[in-house]
Amino acid sequence: xxxxxxxxxxxxxxxxxxxxxxxxxxxxxxxxxxxxxxxxxxxxxxxxxxxxxxxxxxxxxxxxxxxxxxxxxxxxxxxxxxxxxxxxxxxxxxxxxxxxxxxxxxxxxxxxxxxxxxxxxxxxxxxxxxxxxxxxxxxxxxxxxxx
Numbered sequence: 401x402x403x404x405x406x407x408x409x410x411x412x413x414x415x416x417x418x419x420x421x422x423x424x425x426x427x428x429x430x431x432x433x434x435x436x437x438x439x440x441x442x443x444x445x446x447x448x449x450x451x452x453x454x455x456x457x458x459x460x461x462x463x464x465x466x467x468x469x470x471x472x473x474x475x476x477x478x479x480x481x482x483x484x485x486x487x488x489x490x491x492x493x494x495x496x497x498x499x500x501x502x503x504x505x506x507x508x509x510x511x512x513x514x515x516x517x518x519x520x521x522x523x524x525x526x527x528x529x530x531x532x533x534x535x536x537x538x539x540x541x542x543x544x545x546x547x
Contacts, residue, residue, distance in 0.1 A: 433496050442488055442496040448525060448532045454479065457535035459524050468516040468541040475510045475524040477533075482508035484527040491520040516541050 433445025443451075460474040475485050485508060487497040497514045508526070516522075516539060523536035 451534040454533035459537040477508035486525040
């Protein structure tokens with residue numbers, strides 16, 4: 401084999417190896433849930449049939465957000481066996497903000513910044529086996545950073 405052919409084959413093998421993790425991530429992507437334009441559509445995409453309110457979930461967010469473009473949200477689940485935490489905001493153009501999945505024995509704790517279109521409840525949906533638990537926090541978004 402000539403050197404040029406070897407380099408081309410090696411480069412192609414390396415490139416396909418680098419793209420493999422991207423294909424794995426694409427397989428996990430829940431397109432229906434993230435592209436839903438209603439809260440019902442997002443929860444249906446997540447395959448949530450019944451949500452049970454739980455005091456074992458804490459949603460920390462500001463009572464009033466001066467800028468809806470950057471709202472810090474913290475979610476803590478104290479429910480054993482937590483597999484995933486989804487964050488949804490009903491009045492956003494796409495209500496499903498994020499869906500975090502946890503490996504076995506990982507601490508179910510998330511801190512992120514989200515964008516909110518208007519005043520709404522920030523809701524966390526926690527998946528444990530085939531059951532779903534929920535908690536929320538109402539966040540008032542102030543117009544133009546004043547109120």
